[in-house]
Amino acid sequence: MYKILEKEDIAPGEKLYVLDAPDIARKAKPGQFVIIIIDEKGERIPLTIADFNREKGTITIIVQEVGKSTMQLGNIKKGEGILNVVGPLGIPTHIEKYGTVVCVGGGVGIACIYPIARGMKEAGNRVISILGARTKDFIFWEDKIKTVSDEFYITTDDGSSGKKGFVSDQLKDIIDNKEKIDLVMTIGPAIMMKVVSETTRPFNIKTVVSLNSIMVDGTGMCGSCRVEVDGKTKFACVDGPDFDAHKVNFNLLNDRQKVYLKEEKEAHKKCRLEERISGNK
Ligand SMILES: Cc1cc2nc3c(=O)[nH]c(=O)nc-3n(C[C@H](O)[C@H](O)[C@H](O)COP(=O)(O)OP(=O)(O)OC[C@H]3O[C@@H](n4cnc5c(N)ncnc54)[C@H](O)[C@@H]3O)c2cc1C
Ligand code: FES
Structure with a gap:
């Protein structure tokens, strides 16, 4: 479990999460991303590492709630956890003195x-x-x-x-x-x-x-x-x-x-329905 240490609404439909992930924070470089899996049934969601703090062992992700999984993430509270965070992935941005x-x-x-x-x-x-x-x-x-x-x-x-x-x-x-x-x-x-x-x-x-x-x-x-x-x-x-x-x-x-647009719409509809039934929204 990767604990959510901080959670903040930073823009309409966009949330910031600070995660306790010391191993990832130690290795993260600009331009890299993680893949998170919310729970046992969760999809894999790629998200850019927006910030990292090697001393505190934290990474920051900023998530726009666009569909089923990102909305499901939005319902997880500060202090709770995310099942899996894989990373850092991808080749870091090439940084040098360009001018x-x-x-x-x-x-x-x-x-x-x-x-x-x-x-x-x-x-x-x-x-x-x-x-x-x-x-x-x-x-x-x-x-x-x-x-x-x-x-x-x-x-x-x-x-x-x-x-x-x-x-x-x-x-x-x-x-x-x-x-x-x-x-x-x-x-x-x-x-x-x-x-x-x-x-x-x-x-x-x-x-x-x-x-x-x-x-x-x-x-x-x-x-x-x-x-x-x-x-x-x-x-x-x-x-x-x-x-x-x-x-x-x-x-x-x-x-x-747009390849999975149909499936995404169906998953979104189902998620909304489940939320309504459980009284979440
Ligand atoms: C390298 C990388 C970095 C990203 N960084 C961020 C970030 O920092 N913040 C952020 O809010 N979003 C980021 N995204 C996009 C984010 O992964 C998708 O918005 C998210 O997966 C949508 O999931 P959903 O189930 O909520 O939406 P869905 O209803 O499944 O999809 C909504 C839209 O999101 C996109 N999407 C869906 N699934 C994926 C997927 N597996 N991979 C990529 N795109 C997908 C599609 O364009 C789709 O139309 C990043 C994507 C990639 C590939
Ligand atoms: S996400 Fe599977 S090959 Fe890149």
């Missing part, structure tokens, strides 16, 4: 970009962070990310915080201002990563995305996380999750994300 690195996080991807921005800052880079969300309610960790950023921007779709528009608009402004950018790191919804990638492509700015493909075993055995990169099949769990954005086939990624 100027722009870190772009969208939605729940804001959580995932934090350890990368921190790692890039610690390596001596000038870090420009751009966070984006639908409205100000979905922006979190503003102060935390500011502390590891030399420049910091927020964009919201409705203009309720920062600049009205998308993260890619802010990125384009920075490019148009002729700031020299050596690397762009981006994590968020697939469509956002695709647009960021198209924004940097004409300027030949190296761009890295962290792909959230469908994952099952997370060890390279099942093949469900396959993605096409540079015309070749790669497994996001063992070859990634980071890939050169300009070589990713985002259309295929989008299509594959």
